[in-house]
Amino acid sequence: MLTFDTHLQLALDLVGVFTFALSGGLVAVKKRLDLFGVLVLAGAAALGGGVMRDVLIGALPPVGISDWRLLTSALVAGLVTFVYHPGVERISRFVRVLDAAGLAVFAIGGSLKALGAGMDPLTSVIVGGITAVGGGIVRDVLAGQVPEVLRREMYALPALLGSVLIVTAHHFDVVTPLVIWGCVALVFGMRMMAVVLDVHAPKPLRTGDRP
Amino acid sequence: MLTFDTHLQLALDLVGVFTFALSGGLVAVKKRLDLFGVLVLAGAAALGGGVMRDVLIGALPPVGISDWRLLTSALVAGLVTFVYHPGVERISRFVRVLDAAGLAVFAIGGSLKALGAGMDPLTSVIVGGITAVGGGIVRDVLAGQVPEVLRREMYALPALLGSVLIVTAHHFDVVTPLVIWGCVALVFGMRMMAVVLDVHAPKPLRTGDRP
Amino acid sequence: MLTFDTHLQLALDLVGVFTFALSGGLVAVKKRLDLFGVLVLAGAAALGGGVMRDVLIGALPPVGISDWRLLTSALVAGLVTFVYHPGVERISRFVRVLDAAGLAVFAIGGSLKALGAGMDPLTSVIVGGITAVGGGIVRDVLAGQVPEVLRREMYALPALLGSVLIVTAHHFDVVTPLVIWGCVALVFGMRMMAVVLDVHAPKPLRTGDRP
Incomplete structure (x- = not known):
């Protein structure tokens, strides 16, 4: 039986929305956008993934445009970023930590919501x-830069691994809060390790590189 | 009771589609795209917002890909732009007027359609x-430029304010054609005033800007 | 009666997914992305069109995120591209051939699936x-370049013509495998002819071009 509950889903969504909104706001600050640009980019970053999830599994209207708690969370994070953003020089690093947190929480929360909507394991991953x-x-894409998921080593992989783990846990009926936050920590840890150790996935050989 | 009717919804959609198609076509002309590029960008600009709306509220298939009147409107506007576009120098200003008109009509029409589909007030806004x-x-995004909504002062705000107004009017059961077109005029007026007066929302302080 | 069958739909999807995944992978290689970037871009190119189709007609979850055969096909094509990609100099041309094949297969397959889901002829086109x-x-868009459909002469037109043909064939109840593959060949041929002969659609006149 599914031990997953809606409070936990909301908590995962709220953490993800807040951290991704901060990351979106900081990218907007770096791009020197005005207040509304910061809020819009914060909202798009925070709610875009969840809206895609809900559209794909048919859970309409998406919570990202209907739940005032998520919208408020994104708005507050956007305002916080606008007012208190640290010096532009220190921003890049912090964006990546927040991005890693959002990545972890949304991967696990997204898989759980898909399972809860009756999706099969592969789809849920x-x-x-x-x-x-x-x-x-x-x-x-909105900020005019090539997405992190394409530019960065080890970005999609931790998310997919975390999703596989939580879907497996669901299959064996062991989805407890401990398991959930353990999976979140694992994804976050893997992503941060990649950032800190500057791990690179292999790149394709150039023609000239071949022996 | 909802006094909103489908003829008015169609009228709002047609005006929005036509003006946004002109704006999309003009951006394509500025980018020196060929005939099909102009038509595709006109269609994407004209129908993109309505398709998002219908996907989000589950009104499938979206009218933007199923109603021949909207598709014809976008096509005609694209052709008109291609043939009669004014000199490239005069384009930028005209794009922004058309863009403001589309913004106003789609904000009000989108909220009304969401209300009609049973969405709650927040979601409808x-x-x-x-x-x-x-x-x-x-x-x-298709034309490779940072979206107007991020670059421009006072772009999303008039749309959201107009949506709040029409949703409030719906709550108090006073949605008449006069109220609807009044809200449209208000959004258009606010947006044009921002363009004309060159109103800027505040920008985040640089580190060096702080006293 | 509809002679269209699900095996044929799967075959069309598989061919389209494989060729578009190769095209996506090659674009990633050209952009010097790492292994995961190549796989993600291959998957996005391969499955993006089909996911849009299924979201628009309400066939959820989209087969592009739920059918292991399509996902495996995209993954294998991405890996093949990563390991065996030809010299960067020869890539551009090959991408366009693959792109033409994917274009043809997805246009016909997408229209057939829409018809099968009960969409009207216009929507299906x-x-x-x-x-x-x-x-x-x-x-x-993910790779940061203006989409082929806007840049290239005769890109959307062959796809739309092929869709019109297959929808017409469906109307007259003559959708056989021969007709289907004939339509696919026609779209592919038109697109390749445009590439080879360097056919250009007319461009808008500059102000200075007018007599």
């Missing part, structure tokens, strides 16, 4: 991955 | 805003 | 066109 990377993609 | 800015976002 | 160009648009 993919939906988790899309929930995790969707907001960042919207943020980067 | 957000859906109105997305209908209003969605087509312009698609237009700008 | 548009859905076919969106299925055909959607993956390429996602690929190009």
Whole structure:
């Protein structure tokens, strides 16, 4: 039986929305956008992944445009970013930490919501991955930069691994809060380790590189 | 009771589609795209917001891909732009007037359609805003420029204010054609005033700006 | 009666997914993305159009995120591209051939699936066109380049013509495998002829061009 509950889903969504809104707001600050640009980019980054998830699993209207708690969370994070953003020089690093947190929470939360909507395991893994990377993609496309998920080593992989783990846990009926937050921590840890250690996935060989 | 009727919804959609198609076509002309590029960008700008709206509220298939009147309107506007576009130098200003008209009509029409589909007030406001800015976002992302909604002062705000007004009017059961077109005029007026007066929303302080 | 069958739909989807995944992977290679970037861009190009199609006609969850055969096909094509990609200099041309094949298969397959879902003829034509160009648009937007459909002469037109033909064939109840593959060949042939002969659609006149 599914031990997953809606309060936990809301908590995961709120944490993800807040951290991704901060990341979207900071990208907007870096791009020197005005107040409304900051709020719009914060909202798009925060709610984009969840909206994609809900559209894909048919849970309409998406909570990202109907739940005032999520909208308020994104709005507050956007305002916080606008007012208190640290110096532009220190921003890049902090964006990536927040981005990693949002990635982790949305991957696990997205997979759980898909499972709860009756999706099969494979679909639930993919939906988790899309929930995790969707907001960042919207943020980067709107801001005119190539999305993090394409530029960065080890970005989609931790999200997908976390999704596989939670879907497996669901299959064996062991989805407890401890397991959920453990999976979140694992995704976050993997992503941060990639950032800190500057791990690179292999790049394609150039023609000239071949022996 | 809802006094909103489908003829008025169609009228709002047609005006929005036509003006946004002109704006999309003009951006394509500025980018020196060929005939099909102009038609595709006109169609994407004109129908993108409405398609997002219908996907979000579950009104499938979206009217933007199923109603021949909207498709014809977008096609005609695209052809008109291609043949009669004014000199490239005069285009930028005209795009913004058309864009303001589309913004106003889609914000009000989008909120009304969401209300008609049984969405709650908050969702209807957000859906109105997305209908209003969605087509312009698609237009700008496809054309490779940062969306108007992020670059411009006072772009999303008039749309959201108009949506709040019409949703409030619906709550008090006073949605008449006069009220609807009044809200449209208000959004258009606010947006044009921002363009004309060159009103800027505040920008985030740089580190060096702080006293 | 509809002679269209699900095996044929799957075959069309698989061919389209594989060719578009190769095209997405090659764009990623050209952009010097790492392994995961290549796989993500291959998947987005391959599955983007079909996911749009299924969201628009309400066939949820989209097969692009739920059918392991399509996902495996995209993954394998991405890996193939990563390992065996030809020299960067020879890539551009090959991408356009693959792109033409995906365009043809998805246009016909998308229209057929829309018809099968009960969409009317106009909607089915548009859905076919969106299925055909959607993956390429996602690929190009993510990779930071203006989409092929806007840049290239005669890109959307063959797809739409093929969709009109197959929808007409469906209307007259003559949808056989021969007709289907004939339509696919026609779209592919038209697109390749445009590439080879370097056919250009007319461009808008500059102000200075007028006599």
